[in-house]
Amino acid sequence: MSALIDVPRGLQSARIYHDSDVFETEMERVFARCWLFLTHENAIPNPGDFVTARMGMDEVIVVRQKDRSIKAFLNACRHRGARICPVEAGNARSFVCNYHGWSYGADGALNSVPFEKELYKGRLDKSSHGLREVAGVSSYHGFVYGCFDPAAPSLTDYLGEARWYLDIWMEANGGAELIGPPSRSMVHCNWKAPSENFVGDAYHVGWTHAAALKAGGGLLAPMSGNAGLPPEGAGLQVATRYGHGLGILYDTNPGAHDMPLANDILAWQAKKRPAIEKAYGALRARYYGSHINGSVFPNNTYLWGSNLFKVWQPHGPNRTECFTWAIVEQDMPTDLKQRIADSMHRTFGTAGYWEADDNDNMESESQLSRGYMTRQGFMNAQMGIGGDREDPELPGIVGESAIGETSYRGYFRFYGETMNAATWADMRRGDSTWKRELTEAGVAPDAGHGPA
Amino acid sequence: MGQSTVAASVSTDSRHAPLPLEFGKFEPCIDDTACREVERLLHREARLLDTEQFSEWIEQVLDPTIRYVVVSRQLRYRKERRYEAPSEVYIFNDDLGFLKARVAQFESGMQWRTDPPERYRRLVSNLEVFRTGVKDELAVRSNLLAQRSRRAYEVDQFVCCREDIVRRCPAGTMRLVQRRIDFDERSIAGRNLLLFL
Numbered sequence: 001m002s003a004l005i006d007v008p009r010g011l012q013s014a015r016i017y018h019d020s021d022v023f024e025t026e027m028e029r030v031f032a033r034c035w036l037f038l039t040h041e042n043a044i045p046n047p048g049d050f051v052t053a054r055m056g057m058d059e060v061i062v063v064r065q066k067d068r069s070i071k072a073f074l075n076a077c078r079h080r081g082a083r084i085c086p087v088e089a090g091n092a093r094s095f096v097c098n099y100h101g102w103s104y105g106a107d108g109a110l111n112s113v114p115f116e117k118e119l120y121k122g123r124l125d126k127s128s129h130g131l132r133e134v135a136g137v138s139s140y141h142g143f144v145y146g147c148f149d150p151a152a153p154s155l156t157d158y159l160g161e162a163r164w165y166l167d168i169w170m171e172a173n174g175g176a177e178l179i180g181p182p183s184r185s186m187v188h189c190n191w192k193a194p195s196e197n198f199v200g201d202a203y204h205v206g207w208t209h210a211a212a213l214k215a216g217g218g219l220l221a222p223m224s225g226n227a228g229l230p231p232e233g234a235g236l237q238v239a240t241r242y243g244h245g246l247g248i249l250y251d252t253n254p255g256a257h258d259m260p261l262a263n264d265i266l267a268w269q270a271k272k273r274p275a276i277e278k279a280y281g282a283l284r285a286r287y288y289g290s291h292i293n294g295s296v297f298p299n300n301t302y303l304w305g306s307n308l309f310k311v312w313q314p315h316g317p318n319r320t321e322c323f324t325w326a327i328v329e330q331d332m333p334t335d336l337k338q339r340i341a342d343s344m345h346r347t348f349g350t351a352g353y354w355e356a357d358d359n360d361n362m363e364s365e366s367q368l369s370r371g372y373m374t375r376q377g378f379m380n381a382q383m384g385i386g387g388d389r390e391d392p393e394l395p396g397i398v399g400e401s402a403i404g405e406t407s408y409r410g411y412f413r414f415y416g417e418t419m420n421a422a423t424w425a426d427m428r429r430g431d432s433t434w435k436r437e438l439t440e441a442g443v444a445p446d447a448g449h450g451p452a
Numbered sequence: 453m454g455q456s457t458v459a460a461s462v463s464t465d466s467r468h469a470p471l472p473l474e475f476g477k478f479e480p481c482i483d484d485t486a487c488r489e490v491e492r493l494l495h496r497e498a499r500l501l502d503t504e505q506f507s508e509w510i511e512q513v514l515d516p517t518i519r520y521v522v523v524s525r526q527l528r529y530r531k532e533r534r535y536e537a538p539s540e541v542y543i544f545n546d547d548l549g550f551l552k553a554r555v556a557q558f559e560s561g562m563q564w565r566t567d568p569p570e571r572y573r574r575l576v577s578n579l580e581v582f583r584t585g586v587k588d589e590l591a592v593r594s595n596l597l598a599q600r601s602r603r604a605y606e607v608d609q610f611v612c613c614r615e616d617i618v619r620r621c622p623a624g625t626m627r628l629v630q631r632r633i634d635f636d637e638r639s640i641a642g643r644n645l646l647l648f649l
Binding site for chain 1: 466467522524526527528529532534535537538539540541542543544545546550553554556557558560561562563564565638639640641642643644645646647
């Protein structure tokens with residue numbers, strides 16, 4: 001896996017979209033090791049409330065406990081491995097396997113086995129046959145993530161410097177929540193194709209979405225057909241440790257929404273902004289009114305401003321299931337939340353006209369990598385390389401323009417790191433070098449030992 | 453793109469979307485002339501949509517007060533009673549203005565993904581017509597199979613039940629006033645639902 005990512009030159013092997021050995025390694029080294037989005041706490045407010053979710057190819061049940069903590073378990077019976085919960089959400093006192101009727105409590109304990117005494121004659125140790133528990137479940141401002149690897153950093157440390165930016169829409173505004181249930185669809189692409197797009201591609205917006213921008217209106221409409229480039233100083237790109245990244249387009253918050261709704265959102269934000277500015281400063285208050293695209297590594301993407309929150313769940317090298325929720329501010333009136341949710345699904349949901357444009361690109365770049373000769377090549381994420389830098393005010397590595405590929409490079413630098421590391425301890429060695437690797441990339445074009 | 457006015461015979465939720473129609477409470481329409489008129493409307497609609505005549509669809513089939521809704525339903529246990537979060541997500545919740553915006557994108561000449569043209573075939577069946585009790589208004593239930601053939605290899609099929617209200621407009625012809633589809637397939641295998649069902 002060492003030849004997949006060329007950090008000094010900002011290149012990625014096309015094999016990462018196709019090869020089955022790459023995919024299998026990702027299941028072990030990315031999805032069994034990183035923090036993965038599970039649910040929002042508001043979806044499971046009461047003890048016994050649960051949702052089912054995917055962590056890579058693994059299915060889990062996420063359950064609110066009696067003590068109000070949240071646990072997650074593999075959704076597989078400890079007897080013969082059948083699925084114990086076939087629904088997406090509910091409130092349960094127990095989970096009973098359809099196959100033989102083994103019954104588990106909300107705490108994962110194996111409580112009853114049919115005819116246990118008569119058939120097992122006291123030889124089944126129920127205490128060691130509880131549901132297999134996900135090692136780490138943790139919330140960040142109500143957003144619940146799970147991690148299979150007990151050696152991983154805490155969720156707080158994993159999000160790291162990205163939190164400074166995430167906090168604008170997860171904390172400073174009084175908190176965000178998701179409007180569920182999610183829409184679900186199967187996109188015939190590799191899971192990284194959408195994850196990388198959201199982490200840092202403002203370049204495609206004017207061209208890919210030309211028709212949506214032209215006919216849908218909204219604040220971004222002047223970009224339609226690449227008619228105009230955002231002016232210098234119109235935005236910022238950021239890469240942070242562990243592959244997270246984002247792009248900010250200043251002062252365009254209601255993003256893809258239609259103008260009547262956009263105006264109502266602007267009026268709502270104008271009322272809240274002075275308090276945010278007082279508590280968080282003018283710079284971050286400006287972010288509150290900006291459009292922010294981003295991904296939390298590996299597969300959790302968001303558009304603050306266009307109000308989408310997605311997870312791209314791998315089903316195979318060329319199959320990815322898209323889960324889409326609306327993100328809204330918790331203290332918004334119900335009517336405004338619902339209008340935002342409907343508008344978000346109209347643009348970025350299963351019948352969203354922006355979404356289908358994107359999916360078409362993601363499918364073709366993934367599917368063409370089936371070509372033997374095609375995947376011998378490398379994909380290019382060099383825009384702005386050599387200009388990435390540290391900033392005294394801004395956490396992470398910064399690319400100083402609205403359009404560039406800084407956060408692509410950060411995302412794939414960490415992807416290469418985790419794919420080639422045996423343990424989290426190995427990866428932690430990169431904590432002290434990752435910024436230099438990104439800021440020195442591209443400065444000497446022939447530097448490094450990457451693939452030719 | 454404001455909120456449309458909805459007739460009193462139609463129940464809506466807080467986001468102006470029609471609730472499921474209770475066909476069991478309606479009187480079946482046994483007037484063959486009326487049933488054939490509805491059938492002709494749905495067949496004409498299928499032809500206009502299949503042949504990319506979207507503006508004609510809006511002008512000839514839709515009533516200006518149209519509400520077009522497609523929901524996807526979260527999987528829950530039949531006996532689930534204690535979990536109260538909403539189970540429906542609105543894939544479409546469009547009034548005439550939003551439907552026109554979707555059509556305008558197609559007609560912009562800048563929608564790269566629909567070039568070369570996608571081919572559509574809509575099969576409408578199991579047509580049942582009911583009287584709602586409101587003059588000149590009928591409730592219509594039909595099944596739809598829509599197939600989208602795209603590029604060389606993409607063939608996606610979409611099967612659903614339509615719950616429609618049609619009404620005679622002032623010009624004399626029947627028009628579609630509302631459509632509600634509770635889509636069967638939970639995770640859409642055919643990439644997206646970006647088509648008129």
